[in-house]
Amino acid sequence: MNLPTLRQLHYLVTVVELCHFGQAAERCFVTQSTLSTAIQELESLLGVQLLERTKRKVIPTQLGIELADKAREIISMTESLVLDAQIDRKPLSGELRLGVIPTISPFLLPKVLPGIRSGFAELELYLLEDQTHNLLERLAAGELDCAILALPFDLGGLEYQVFWQENFLVAFPADHPLSQGGPIASQKLPGNELLLLEKGHCLRDHALAVCHMKAMAKRASFQGTSLYTLVQMVAGGQGITFLPEMAVDDDFLAQNQIAVRPLAEKGPHRELCLVWRTAYHRKSDLALLADCMRGLLAASYSQKAK
Amino acid sequence: MNLPTLRQLHYLVTVVELCHFGQAAERCFVTQSTLSTAIQELESLLGVQLLERTKRKVIPTQLGIELADKAREIISMTESLVLDAQIDRKPLSGELRLGVIPTISPFLLPKVLPGIRSGFAELELYLLEDQTHNLLERLAAGELDCAILALPFDLGGLEYQVFWQENFLVAFPADHPLSQGGPIASQKLPGNELLLLEKGHCLRDHALAVCHMKAMAKRASFQGTSLYTLVQMVAGGQGITFLPEMAVDDDFLAQNQIAVRPLAEKGPHRELCLVWRTAYHRKSDLALLADCMRGLLAASYSQKAK
DNA sequence: AAATTTAATAGGAAAAAACGATTTATGAAT
DNA sequence: ATTCATAAATCGTTTTTTCCTATTAAATTT
Structure with missing residues (x-):
């Protein structure tokens, strides 16, 4: 279907409101001719008359008024879309889909999740436990935002941050x-x-x-x-x-x-890291998450030591 | 506020759905480069990343998915606006604001309104009784769609249709x-x-x-x-x-x-007519209304004669 | 009758959109 | 490991759209 442009709709709204092409044009920061042509094109696109006009006077038709109302709504929805896009996300808020391997998950999560949950109340964590290669597959497919794995492991082109070492x-x-x-x-x-x-x-x-x-x-x-x-x-x-x-x-x-x-062999035997796609758009959140986990782990161990 | 265009939103919706610039471009009947640039401009306008992309793969960001949903809604509202504009109005349906002079109103309306109401059930008549010059003023201001007056009278540039004569x-x-x-x-x-x-x-x-x-x-x-x-x-x-x-x-x-x-003087002494602005967009409706009133009046008189 | 207001229109300039071709990066296949 | 295929980005050009200025034409007002 051939749609009108938002600009045309905006022109319509303004001219219906003011009932005056010149004033409407001024408010839209265009010339009267621009507005006049735009409205004509809109009318021709819709195949209806939106404004009744003589050289002297402009009267919106019933339909013109109704469509202007709808148009107003459409424009306001678009504005709200723009605003939605621009709400500055707090760090580590919203959904985060995190994969963890089974040899880390049951030991790490109890130590760090409470701290993360209280530190970032607006973070909604979705956890998935699976083996490394499955996690990497899902990560690549975009089903996960990040994963906690143990190195050494060939991560291909992925980015990662090591946050813990152990033997x-x-x-x-x-x-x-x-x-x-x-x-x-x-x-x-x-x-x-x-x-x-x-x-x-x-x-x-x-x-x-x-x-x-x-x-x-x-x-x-x-x-x-x-x-x-x-x-x-x-x-x-x-x-x-x-x-x-x-x-x-x-x-x-x-x-x-x-x-x-x-074991007598020199360590560290494995390194825990957080992995993500190179193109991932919230890397800073993940770096923060990794730092946070290191801190919580360290705190957890120093507490046990007492 | 600087708004994205509907076209950009449509591109976004398509590419989020298909996760593939080339295919999305094809579906939008444009080239891949066009789509690619359009999405980049949208991202830059909104100041956010909507798609995570490598040369190989496209993954919409969470925000991209959310905004695509909103965009879908906006587009669908716009489509419904177009459809609304194109519903073929039945003749004499919807609102009609009709002025009638006091020396016609109480005698004409009882004779014709029942017939009009039953013949055009979807017509919503708003009646106003006032003297000729007031009605003409309101007609000119667009507060009335038409008026029933008695001629002779200087109607200026207005159009009219006589539907009755009397002495x-x-x-x-x-x-x-x-x-x-x-x-x-x-x-x-x-x-x-x-x-x-x-x-x-x-x-x-x-x-x-x-x-x-x-x-x-x-x-x-x-x-x-x-x-x-x-x-x-x-x-x-x-x-x-x-x-x-x-x-x-x-x-x-x-x-x-x-x-x-x-009176011995030759008639007709006055003519009843329906008046409207030359630029009025539903003239055919009004001509129909006038014809209808003539018919109903004639029927009413021939019935009384019996 | 002249001046003023206002919407429409014409013609040209500026901006935007789209295209084709090329480049670059990434997997896959040989 | 090299080549091939795919796919997004980019570049330069063409086309289309949008907008502006100037003018015209109609309707009022002075």
């Missing part, structure tokens, strides 16, 4: 021969007792990378679906596993018969 | 010496007994014009405010007066002790 620990059943002592080198671990997360979890790859053992993966006797179930199995004496520091700090470990020892 | 009668008290007989010449009337409507009523001037007596007006003993009161006075024996045929036909005469005689 891995080895978890033994409390009564395991190796359960006591300080840092332990990964070569000394009984490979055949090693329980690992199923494929796709980056924690599995990271842990194996730290230990320089790719082959050993094959020997792993069980592939767990989550760190929680894995820990249950360790507590049950069915093997040993790697845990990130975050998890060890967690309450749920305390309730199980488990002992942990640091 | 004047003389009304006597039933017991007046001249009350009986056929046509009577105005010279034989007792000028000092003549009761007339106050100045401004065209009936007064018309009657005097028919009788070729201007001077006689000065002798008129009383100036009535309406034909009804005038008739009451005649019935009370206080004098004689002129009445248009329409009024004589009316029921209210029968209830009074009044006799009427035609």
Whole structure:
């Protein structure tokens, strides 16, 4: 359908209001001829008469008045669209779709979400927990605004900000021969007792990378679906596993018969980062979010230390 | 405020929907470069980013989606404005502001309004009763769409259509010496007994014009405010007066002790017409209305004759 | 009758919109 | 790794639209 322009509608509104082409033109900051022609074109486009005019007088027709009312509404909606566009968003407000990998999510979120929620009350977080490659796919598709992942990982052309570093620990059943002592080198671990997360979890790859053992993966006797179930199995004496520091700090470990020892290998073993598309339009919000999480994490640990 | 054009909004809606400049351009029947530039200008006008784009992919921002929704609404309102403009009005429908002079109104309207109302159910008549010059003033100001007047009268540049003709009668008290007989010449009337409507009523001037007596007006003993009161006075024996045929036909005469005689002077003494501005946009409606009134009047009289 | 007001119109200048061609960047395929 | 294909941005040009100035024509007022 052939639509009139907003300018034409504005001219109509003004001339209907003033009933005078010259004055209306002045108010619209154009000449009378411009206005006159514009109204004629509008009338011809609509195929109706909007104004009854002699050389002396202008009287809007009934239809002209009705359409001017509608036009006013349209213009005012457009103005409100412009205003809507220009409301300065507070930092970290509105919807934010955040993906988190499963080996970070249950340990990180309880530590930082309360602080984020209270610091940015107008932020509406939509959380999605999935493995790294799925998160990256959704991120690329625009279904997520950002994601929390663990490095090292090839992020392609994505931008990111590291906000935390941590090492891995080895978890033994409390009564395991190796359960006591300080840092332990990964070569000394009984490979055949090693329980690992199923494929796709980056924690599995990271842990194996730290230990320089790719082959050993094959020997792993069980592939767990989550760190929680894995820990249950360790507590049950069915093997040993790697845990990130975050998890060890967690309450749920305390309730199980488990002992942990640091890995002797130099860290940091993994880095937590917030990732986003290069073209993402609210990068500053995300940088702020990452900073905020670092701060909250640090606060959380220093509090536990007391 | 600087507003975006409807065209820009339409481009935005399309590109947000398709997430692809090329396809959106095709759907809008323009080239990709046109669309690309238009969106950039819109973004710059609004001062915000509406689309997140790489060379490969387009993802609307949250704001882009919201504004596209608003834009859709604005466009659809504009479309509905165009449609509203193009609904073919039924003949004689909608508002019509009609002025009628007091010496026609009470006699004509009861005869024609029921027929008009039933024939044109969607017509909303707004009636105003006033003297000719006031009606013409309001007509010129656009406060009335048309008016029913009596000719002869100088209507200036107005257009009109005569729909009825009638003569004047003389009304006597039933017991007046001249009350009986056929046509009577105005010279034989007792000028000092003549009761007339106050100045401004065209009936007064018309009657005097028919009788070729201007001077006689000065002798008129009383100036009535309406034909009804005038008739009451005649019935009370206080004098004689002129009445248009329409009024004589009316029921209210029968209830009074009044006799009427035609004037000997050749008619028609006055013509009833519908007047409108030359530039008025619904002339055909008014011509139809006039025709309709003629028909209804004729029907009304032929029915009385039976 | 002359002067004034006001909408329409004509012609030309300025601005905006659109196009075609090219460039640049990014995935995908070889 | 190189080439190919895709897609958005950009550049220069053409077309279209918009607007302006000046004038005309009609209707009032002086």
